[in-house]
Amino acid sequence: MLRELLQSRKPSAPGPKGIDLLLGLRALQHDPLAFVTELQRRHGDVVKIRLGPQDIFLVTHPAVIEHTCKNHRVYVRGSIGDRARELIGNSLIVSDGDVWIRQRRLLQPAFRQEVLSTYVAAADEATASMIDRWDEHAAAGRSIDIAADLARLMLDVTCRALFGVPLAQQSEAVARNLTEVLDLTVRRAREVLPLPLWVPTERHRSFRRARQDLDRMIAELCDRAQDGPGNRRAMVDILRESRDEQGPMDAPQLREEVFGLLFSGYESPVRALTWTLYLLARHREHYERVRDEARALGDARFDMGALARLEHTGAVFQESMRLYPPGWILGREVVKDDEIGGFPISAGAYVMYSAWVTHRRADLWEQPLAFDPSRFEPERASKISKFAYFPFGVPPHSCIGAGFATMQAKVALAAIARRFRLEVDGGASVEPTAGATVRPRHPIRMRLRPA
Numbered sequence: 001m002l003r004e005l006l007q008s009r010k011p012s013a014p015g016p017k018g019i020d021l022l023l024g025l026r027a028l029q030h031d032p033l034a035f036v037t038e039l040q041r042r043h044g045d046v047v048k049i050r051l052g053p054q055d056i057f058l059v060t061h062p063a064v065i066e067h068t069c070k071n072h073r074v075y076v077r078g079s080i081g082d083r084a085r086e087l088i089g090n091s092l093i094v095s096d097g098d099v100w101i102r103q104r105r106l107l108q109p110a111f112r113q114e115v116l117s118t119y120v121a122a123a124d125e126a127t128a129s130m131i132d133r134w135d136e137h138a139a140a141g142r143s144i145d146i147a148a149d150l151a152r153l154m155l156d157v158t159c160r161a162l163f164g165v166p167l168a169q170q171s172e173a174v175a176r177n178l179t180e181v182l183d184l185t186v187r188r189a190r191e192v193l194p195l196p197l198w199v200p201t202e203r204h205r206s207f208r209r210a211r212q213d214l215d216r217m218i219a220e221l222c223d224r225a226q227d228g229p230g231n232r233r234a235m236v237d238i239l240r241e242s243r244d245e246q247g248p249m250d251a252p253q254l255r256e257e258v259f260g261l262l263f264s265g266y267e268s269p270v271r272a273l274t275w276t277l278y279l280l281a282r283h284r285e286h287y288e289r290v291r292d293e294a295r296a297l298g299d300a301r302f303d304m305g306a307l308a309r310l311e312h313t314g315a316v317f318q319e320s321m322r323l324y325p326p327g328w329i330l331g332r333e334v335v336k337d338d339e340i341g342g343f344p345i346s347a348g349a350y351v352m353y354s355a356w357v358t359h360r361r362a363d364l365w366e367q368p369l370a371f372d373p374s375r376f377e378p379e380r381a382s383k384i385s386k387f388a389y390f391p392f393g394v395p396p397h398s399c400i401g402a403g404f405a406t407m408q409a410k411v412a413l414a415a416i417a418r419r420f421r422l423e424v425d426g427g428a429s430v431e432p433t434a435g436a437t438v439r440p441r442h443p444i445r446m447r448l449r450p451a
Contacts, residue, residue, distance in 0.1 A: 078333030091260025164234035180210035268326035294414035321391035325355035
């Protein structure tokens, strides 16, 4: 009772009200990135938005974010994850609490450094196949839809790692069905009152067909998984053998986790790599440094030792994700009354983190809108808080595949820069927009020139 009385006497967090709120919600539909940026600019570190009975708090300062992350039993995925679980199952990417802890423990063996090192060759093989196709486009003078080709590449690398073999004939079907599931997931996340999935709309029917096709293909691929060349093991087999005091995960959960890895490994890495290549096309001096790093390695196949020497390439990728973080907004549900940034927050409220805003705050980053990979050179990078820079999510639920995604990106960037110089077709500027990830509003077409 005393706690509630003290809470009620504390000032409420600032935020838009009345007509400002109505105009803001309209802006949210049109340009979510500008909306969250303006909220922070006008109202500060903690912003409260009241939608009917629901309180939503936007938190963008590292100290406030750190508080919520360290109290992760109070700030949970909860009902925010329920909509996603309904669509994509209860895999690691949406689970919570003790379930999440066990799943993370069982998946961890597949993401250890010594295992990831065996997948570098898979990334190298897939990238080499893409570059052979690009040679034909370059010779013909054709421009390419960069994101479409990178999507095929990332899916190829992920499947070579997961199942030990490339997808071959199934790749187009898997990509199409993943896109269908992703589109509905994003749409429902934005709807205040989404229709139940059992309502027989055309979109719901398309989703069910896509999910059923994916489930069938994943079951077949899991059954056919085989170890790759050398000491490369199929990730699926590593997961089958992983166990804790309760034993291994059962077959249905294994398929859920494989789906989660395909789902999360498809969209976000593609967007991160697309923006990185776009920035390299715009900043010739950094492209040349990436090219020179790659050429210094010679023509030998990549391995972890070679990737470790690609320091500027890694810094370019990190800076690209600072400016264009794939996961631009994340949410948690509050399950116990608390205080954040000096303001009371009640159970039932939602907390939203925006990497888009935090990564661009002028009080955290010098010249925040400038592309400056030197921020991530070793001496400077060591001073960056993980609560000020979180392209792979906030602790403790940071993406388990961050190391895998970074490895893929460094292989692709080095291999591409060694062979090609990319130019944005027509030289037009590119406008970002927000969906599940930060993506270009229109496809980026590029022309390939000799490096």
